[in-house]
Amino acid sequence: MTEEPRHLRYGRPMSEWIKLVANELPIDAVGLWQIVPGGRRGFGLEGDALTDYVRRCIAELLSRGAVPVVGGGETGYYWIAQTQYGSQPDEIVENVVREWLANGATDEDPGGLWFALPRMCETRWK
């Protein structure tokens, strides 16, 4: 039996780490720019292993009720839901991962996709 990968710095098993990543949802959105470097640097992943990690993180976030969003910028909203990725979790995961791979599987930055609880999309800051 193959042992589950552990975080290179904190020693946590990957499945546990993925849950910890999603635990941030009640206070802030979680961005692809956090997820991807987390897999790359935190677990030393690349290629299919990194893609699988990204897929699992997104699935966990969606299972907690999160939706894909981008920052609201000057619109007055904190977050704007991105419904073009679909409505079912599997569909959203595949579409997000396909787009990320098509864009070169980069580390992303905070101008890209995040995942937030729907209530966060209803809140205005101005």
Place this chain on the structure above:
Amino acid sequence: MSAARARALVREVQRHDPNWRPTPSLYEGVEGEILANESAAVQATARLRELSRAEPVRGPMEEILMPNGQHVGMRYRNTDGRTRTVTLSEFNNLLEALAPGSQIVQSPVGYRGFWYRRPDGSIFGVRRSEAHGITIDVIRYDHLDIPNGYKVHQQ
């Protein structure tokens, strides 16, 4: 952020010239406050030049966000340890430590705040966040303990 930089600069001048004070500015509203902070920062920078002192730049991010090898503040509940919460006063101290020498750089359209590049090339963001007022994001810093995506929220 402008206030943090101004405070750090004024404090540095007063380390060498304890009686020095920037000329106060009258201001109104947020924009006016930013301008007043900029004015204080410019005056302090000029005074530092007169004193032949450079703007103090703190060390790398891990020295600021992990003083004595310990992450600042507290980990939020069961998050992965890269999301910290600190008190308002600790938050202001962090901004004062990060701000000197930093230059504002272009941030993406959706980002509700500003990005700053430190003299060592690392980039951090300061953004308005829903639950915590203001959040510091580590945008670019390739360090195992302070990776991209490291966040510090106000309590």
